[in-house]
Amino acid sequence: MPDETESYQETLESPIGDSAFPTPDSVWRDIPEIETAESVWADISHSSNPTATWDDAILAPARDVSWNDTLSEQGSGEASGFSTRAVITEVSGGKVTENETLSQESSPIDLRDADESAEDSQHDRTTKQTDADNTEDIDGSVRPGAENPPVSMETLRIGSQLAREVSIPVIEDSGDAVGDETFPGSAFELSVPEPTPKEASDAMTIENPKEIPFRLFTEARDATLDSAALDVSYYLKKIFSDSETLSSTMNVAAYPEIILNVTPKARRTTNNILYNHHHRAFFRPTNQSLVVAWNDTNHIKRRVTSIARTWVNAGGHSGDSTSTNIPAQQVHFKSGSDGPELQNTLTGRLLEKLDHDIQEVNYKKTIANLTNTAKEMPTSMSEITCGKGEETVPPMEPIHAVLEYNIPLETPVGEWTGTKLATYDTDSFRQYELAADRVRDFYAEQHTNQTVAYNIQARVNFKTKTRAKMTIWEALCKLNTLLDESDPDTDLSQIDHALQTAEAIRADGKPRWMQLVGLIHDLGKLLYFYDSKGQWDVVGDTFPVGCGYSNKIIFPESFAMNPDSRNPLYHTKYGIYSRKCGLKNVMLSWGHDEYMYHVAKLHSTLPKEALAMIRYHSFYPWHREGAYKYLMDEEDAEMLLFVVDFNKYDLYSKRDEIQDLEIVQEYYKNLIDEFFPNKVVEF
Numbered sequence: 001m002p003d004e005t006e007s008y009q010e011t012l013e014s015p016i017g018d019s020a021f022p023t024p025d026s027v028w029r030d031i032p033e034i035e036t037a038e039s040v041w042a043d044i045s046h047s048s049n050p051t052a053t054w055d056d057a058i059l060a061p062a063r064d065v066s067w068n069d070t071l072s073e074q075g076s077g078e079a080s081g082f083s084t085r086a087v088i089t090e091v092s093g094g095k096v097t098e099n100e101t102l103s104q105e106s107s108p109i110d111l112r113d114a115d116e117s118a119e120d121s122q123h124d125r126t127t128k129q130t131d132a133d134n135t136e137d138i139d140g141s142v143r144p145g146a147e148n149p150p151v152s153m154e155t156l157r158i159g160s161q162l163a164r165e166v167s168i169p170v171i172e173d174s175g176d177a178v179g180d181e182t183f184p185g186s187a188f189e190l191s192v193p194e195p196t197p198k199e200a201s202d203a204m205t206i207e208n209p210k211e212i213p214f215r216l217f218t219e220a221r222d223a224t225l226d227s228a229a230l231d232v233s234y235y236l237k238k239i240f241s242d243s244e245t246l247s248s249t250m251n252v253a254a255y256p257e258i259i260l261n262v263t264p265k266a267r268r269t270t271n272n273i274l275y276n277h278h279h280r281a282f283f284r285p286t287n288q289s290l291v292v293a294w295n296d297t298n299h300i301k302r303r304v305t306s307i308a309r310t311w312v313n314a315g316g317h318s319g320d321s322t323s324t325n326i327p328a329q330q331v332h333f334k335s336g337s338d339g340p341e342l343q344n345t346l347t348g349r350l351l352e353k354l355d356h357d358i359q360e361v362n363y364k365k366t367i368a369n370l371t372n373t374a375k376e377m378p379t380s381m382s383e384i385t386c387g388k389g390e391e392t393v394p395p396m397e398p399i400h401a402v403l404e405y406n407i408p409l410e411t412p413v414g415e416w417t418g419t420k421l422a423t424y425d426t427d428s429f430r431q432y433e434l435a436a437d438r439v440r441d442f443y444a445e446q447h448t449n450q451t452v453a454y455n456i457q458a459r460v461n462f463k464t465k466t467r468a469k470m471t472i473w474e475a476l477c478k479l480n481t482l483l484d485e486s487d488p489d490t491d492l493s494q495i496d497h498a499l500q501t502a503e504a505i506r507a508d509g510k511p512r513w514m515q516l517v518g519l520i521h522d523l524g525k526l527l528y529f530y531d532s533k534g535q536w537d538v539v540g541d542t543f544p545v546g547c548g549y550s551n552k553i554i555f556p557e558s559f560a561m562n563p564d565s566r567n568p569l570y571h572t573k574y575g576i577y578s579r580k581c582g583l584k585n586v587m588l589s590w591g592h593d594e595y596m597y598h599v600a601k602l603h604s605t606l607p608k609e610a611l612a613m614i615r616y617h618s619f620y621p622w623h624r625e626g627a628y629k630y631l632m633d634e635e636d637a638e639m640l641l642f643v644v645d646f647n648k649y650d651l652y653s654k655r656d657e658i659q660d661l662e663i664v665q666e667y668y669k670n671l672i673d674e675f676f677p678n679k680v681v682e683f
């Protein structure tokens with residue numbers, strides 16, 4: 001076996017270098033398990049907006065997912081077996097399993113059973129070798145032989161572009177289309193027969209490479225990334241449109257490989273040999289050849305072959321003529337099936353994919369920043385994204401957010417007497433050392449449980465259902481029973497806190513949108529009544545997950561219990577993020593802020609400053625302590641002023657006297673209507 005590995009590697013010798021997709025082994029070994037579906041993973045790349053962040057993609061409403069559109073006849077997509085939503089609902093079940101790791105032996109690249117052909121294991125080892133040789137470790141140390149590996153930016157960019165969804169309309173099946181689309185369980189439960197020896201050997205043959213149409217992609221080489229992706233989309237559609245046996249939903253994703261899913265409709269006739277099969281081809285660029293895996297007949301293989309070849313050309317490596325036409329023998333084919341290993345690998349992929357998405361976004365941003373400041377382009381993604389160990393970060397300059405809005409009050413202020421905030425003894429707030437046990441206990445629980453995995457799951461849950469439909473006012477009234485365990489400064493119910501904040505803002509003559517923010521900024525605490533697991537995923541200060549914990553976070557010692565704190569991917573300064581990547585690319589611990597931000601973004605006309613106030617108002621380590629400023633981009637710097645300005649009303653308006661609801665409700669109901677035009681909001 002070792003010899004074979006070596007010779008295999010030789011065939012992969014790259015004239016242009018490799019490591020277009022650096023993937024530290026540690027990523028594979030240490031990612032926590034998350035029980036979720038492949039579709040979730042795929043979903044991250046579904047966004048049709050090439051500049052969307054992973055966050056947009058996860059949280060995008062289902063209508064943005066084009067394969068749901070193709071199923072519009074079947075309703076919202078919620079009930080459809082082919083929709084992302086349905087599959088997520090089926091398998092996610094809210095359960096997150098952590099602390100399980102992927103063994104090094106079962107390569108997460110390879111979604112097939114461990115005991116597959118010898119060639120497979122050669123591939124695995126080759127893959128690891130390649131990665132190891134060229135990848136900077138997450139802690140910033142560089143492994144042997146990894147000095148400044150040449151990386152093709154073009155490949156990175158094209159690869160990332162291809163991660164956008166390419167969707168093929170589902171060809172409707174007239175006769176027996178009776179809503180039994182339930183795709184057999186989930187990807188985990190698929191049973192796909194092993195290929196016969198004949199199939200396996202056929203799989204090694206490239207049939208008539210000349211027939212492989214390169215033209216489109218050759219043309220696309222100098223075109224924009226968008227058009228390259230479009231071309232792939234177009235071409236895939238073309239390839240499959242004449243298929244009689246398949247009605248396909250296809251999804252092409254990258255990082256580090258391109259994945260092609262061909263999902264036949266499971267409810268065709270029993271004679272259909274494709275019944276219950278899930279066809280999948282994995283395109284993995286190793287050096288600049290592709291390894292393709294699949295699990296179906298030659299019919300499919302040929303098509304896959306074409307796509308693989310085409311992709312290589314789309315990748316372009318522009319400026320390097322040696323790589324534009326990959327010799328046929330460098331395209332390796334594998335036959336495989338989706339076995340029980342799938343779950344592990346898919347769940348690993350979810351996080352890995354997330355990581356790559358974030359890195360890609362960060363990469364683009366860095367490029368944009370650098371272009372702006374006319375600095376040099378980085379030479380590799382790892383240069384940007386890998387932390388160099390912990391750094392002490394000096395706190396920010398104190399911010400004097402004196403914002404003059406000059407907007408006159410339109411109605412007299414209610415019971416809140418307008419006591420100047422300045423007259424409060426500001427030092428008496430947020431005294432955590434003196435706080436009740438409930439507060440300390442709360443943070444111990446929150447800091448233990450807010451993992452990256454949980455955060456992904458929470459966002460998926462958020463996206464996949466509507467918890468309630470009601471007006472903002474009704475929602476506020478619902479908060480009247482909620483006491484926030486994390487808050488050392490108030491024992492009032494949350495509706496009282498909402499009114500106090502709003503009235504303080506109003507008394508200071510701040511604009512109407514900001515008054516409304518005062519009223520609704522904590523409305524996300526409604527989550528507590530729906531799918532929260534307690535208060536720890538609803539209230540309290542927030543902090544980034546997926547990177548090192550700042551000691552500016554209250555009770556930082558309680559992070560020791562969080563499994564992420566032992567994950568080498570997460571425990572560096574930047575973790576899965578990169579310098580100045582912008583907070584919108586950072587996953588803040590899930591809770592009422594993030595939730596309400598999304599609700600307000602979807603349903604209100606509030607300005608971006610208002611949305612920032614809602615989203616970051618609990619991010620005290622940032623807006624009060626100056627932590628994590630190295631993750632900020634320019635927009636965050638702008639927004640910080642607003643968040644800080646808002647904070648004084650949120651915090652220092654907390655007092656014992658409560659506002660008379662009767663007096664102010666008319667005013668606030670009008671205010672709500674002004675910014676929530678549809679009145680009834682989906683929470």
Ligand SMILES: O[C@H]1[C@H](O)[C@@H](O)[C@H](O)[C@@H](O)[C@H]1O
Pocket residue numbers: 484485486487488522539540541542617618619620
């Ligand atoms: O305990 C409080 C409370 O949960 C607030 O709603 C939140 O914004 C604060 O960050 C937190 O300190």
Ligand SMILES: [Fe+2]
Pocket residue numbers: 521522592617618
């Ligand atoms: Fe809050």
